[in-house]
Amino acid sequence: MRNNSGYFSNQNNLLLLNPCVYIVGAGPGDPELLTIKAQKILMAADVILFADSLVPQQILQFCRQDAEIIPTANKTLEEILPLMIERVRSHQSVVRLHSGDPSLYSAIQEQMQLLAEAEIPFEVVPGISAFQVAAAKLKVELTVPGLVQTIILTRISGRTEVPTKEELSSLAAHQASLCLYLSARHIEAAQAKLLEHYPPDTPVAICYRLGWPDEKILVVSLDKLADYTHQENLTRTTLYVITPALKQGIGRSRLYHPEHTHLFRPQE
Structure with missing residues (x-):
């Protein structure tokens, strides 16, 4: 069964990923701060390209034992992009694993642009910043x-x-x-x-x-x-x-104040 996230689940509720690049936010370092979606994609992906200088090795514990793991700290985009394109065109699912959240200081804009130009489908999975x-x-x-x-x-x-x-x-x-x-x-x-x-x-x-x-x-x-x-x-x-x-001694919010009314807590 296909869901709205671009991947499939079989009868055993295991993910079957499309040939696609998943740009995944790994969070700042703690493996337990991965989103559930990121963890599921990591567990199912064929190939993981990860920024090994910024993403701890512990994050890789969620990957399949037979997954191809490619560190990228010593690679340029000109080296990384052909790897992603070739793997997807070979009908493999690829995770591009970034630290933190991909929307902040992760240099994904040029990756997305070049993937689109190469007609390679991709999805961005947010992470904790x-x-x-x-x-x-x-x-x-x-x-x-x-x-x-x-x-x-x-x-x-x-x-x-x-x-x-x-x-x-x-x-x-x-x-x-x-x-x-x-x-x-x-x-x-x-x-x-x-x-x-x-x-x-x-x-x-x-x-x-x-x-x-x-x-x-x-x-x-x-x-x-x-x-x-x-x-x-x-x-x-x-x-x-x-x-x-x-600083200490700050005031309280109005949201839960007894004098504050709203749709779900109307004035009596």
Whole structure:
């Protein structure tokens, strides 16, 4: 029986995947944070191409024992794309396994464009992103009524330039919950731009390799951000969460307040 996700189930409820590329988000590292859909596809796929520098080996425990496993950390897109095209044209199902969620900093746009040009069907399977895991580990809500209602996901310019209208100094002016990816190597510049708008004592969570066995989370004041980054020798796979939500004594939401009425809880 075919379902609306582009794969089939047989009478034993086992997946039979179409010859297709499944671009799958592996989450930040913890295998238990894979979505059920991602896990099912991994268990059924013929070929797995995975970013081995960013996706832990433990994720591969869900793959078939006879699946072809291809690490791609040392490969360019010009090497990866022909592998996917050839396998699908040979009637095999292919998983392109990315860390986190494919919609964020995963360089899938060019992959999708080239697959479409080659008339290779593909599907994108979302994953948990690092900023969500960070909030869970920190036990904070990033959108607190009366305090902050906006989350900004961004990075500072480095080898990949950020558009001028999205420069960190202008985004920081909102003083929203700001999640800073891919910026550890340029943390002094990032700290200086953030300090233009956030108070020096604003709490910042430094989140290193979330979901991995060597995960590390530190909460420091913004003015100490660069010092602690260097002290801990963090150069990659680090997320910074800058938010007033980390402060104590915040108010409550109206959603579950006894005076708040809505469709499912009308006023008596």
